[in-house]
Amino acid sequence: MTEGKGFDPKSTYIHLAHSGAREIAVDERFWPDLISGQTRYPGRLVMSFPMTEDFAHWERHPEGEEVIVMLSGAMDVILDEPGGNRTVRLDSGQAMLVPRNIWHRGVVVEPGEALFVTEGEGTDHRPITEDERRA
Known part of the structure; x- marks a missing residue:
């Protein structure tokens, strides 16, 4: 690990547990193991992603809210709320709090x-329908 040194937050995430923080190296098994529940990280994960493509699925976080900070570029975050979809535009330097248990996806602007x-x-995932892609 790179403790005490700089690192790339796209390939090394931070796990903020109740007992402290630690680095998590990310490989090809990270997301499948996390989504299946095979690997657990109680607390929060901090990570950075290049936003070059729309989310490939909807996601929701029943256990807590999600913070999204646009470091550069722009993205529409679509929230599937009980009254219908709502879109929040995030431009460079803006952030939002995605409510707990709300399905959401990102569309790169x-x-x-x-x-x-x-x-x-x-974290749960569900597919995006063709009608949703066109909307």
Whole structure:
């Protein structure tokens, strides 16, 4: 690990547990193991992603809210709320709090990078329908 040194938050995430923080190296098994529940990270995960493509799915976090910070570029965050979909535009330097248990997805308006602080357990995914892609 790179403790005490600089690192790339796209390939090394931070796990903010109740007992402290630690680095998590990310490989090809990270997301499948996390989504299946095989690996658990109670607390929060901090990560950065290049935002060059729309989210490939909807996601929700039943265990807690998610913070999204646009570091550069722009993204529309679509929230599937009980009264219907709502879109929040995030431009470079803006942030939002995604409510707990609300399905959401991102649509890239201008490629850039985003920082996420999300619950480390219980994330759900569902596919995006063709009608939703066209909307």
